[in-house]
Amino acid sequence: MNVSAPAGRITREVISAESLAQRVRDLGREITLDYRGRPPLMVGVLKGAYIFMSDLAREIKLPVEFDFMAVSSYGQSTQSSGVVRIVKDLETDITDRDVLLVEDIVDSGLTLKYLRKLLGDRKPASLEVCALLVREGAQLENVKYVGFPIPPDFVVGYGLDVAQHYREKRAIMVFEPDSD
Ligand code: IMP
Ligand code: MG
Numbered sequence: 001m002n003v004s005a006p007a008g009r010i011t012r013e014v015i016s017a018e019s020l021a022q023r024v025r026d027l028g029r030e031i032t033l034d035y036r037g038r039p040p041l042m043v044g045v046l047k048g049a050y051i052f053m054s055d056l057a058r059e060i061k062l063p064v065e066f067d068f069m070a071v072s073s074y075g076q077s078t079q080s081s082g083v084v085r086i087v088k089d090l091e092t093d094i095t096d097r098d099v100l101l102v103e104d105i106v107d108s109g110l111t112l113k114y115l116r117k118l119l120g121d122r123k124p125a126s127l128e129v130c131a132l133l134v135r136e137g138a139q140l141e142n143v144k145y146v147g148f149p150i151p152p153d154f155v156v157g158y159g160l161d162v163a164q165h166y167r168e169k170r171a172i173m174v175f176e177p178d179s180d
Helices: 017-034 050-057 110-120
Strands: 008-015 041-046 065-072 085-088 098-106 126-135 145-150 172-177
Touching: 017 050, 017 145, 041 050, 041 110, 050 065, 050 098, 065 110, 098 110, 110 126
Parallel strands: 041 065, 041 098, 098 126, 126 145
Antiparallel strands: 008 172, 065 085
């Protein structure tokens, strides 16, 4: 098993821990207003969204519920394979539920497109998306709540990884893979 650090390095911070906390508070406030009287079932996409979701949930002043899905799209690479695979499905029946899908980053949008279809087919009362990061230029019409737009650089931290590393970092930082 390869447990060594991925080849490359963190070059700079792009979103500080303080900016993340402030934006998460604002998103929580907005979601609290929008969902008053119909607390959402938050569906986190593992593993990248779990730190964001845990902070966001505590800024939503409603009795939210949690569930998680795990999908795999990237493997060990920093390039999208374009293939989405369900690794763990929901435990909750989402029929007639107000579902808030929580994503770490919408990059090509392939994962989101796939999950929207999958969850939409289960007939939730509503289905909205909250993404911490959205790649600049990505299709935004499907994402109601956006934390930050992000330039093309590959980023890690606050849940996001490269080959399972750096998820625990408090800020969002650029990771530059070694060119070879
Ligand atoms: P998409 O299907 O291309 O939109 O990719 C979505 C998934 O790719 C995200 O949920 C992340 O797991 C991963 N991903 C895309 N860009 C980055 C990045 O810059 N850093 C870490 N993970 C990323
Ligand atoms: Mg990932």
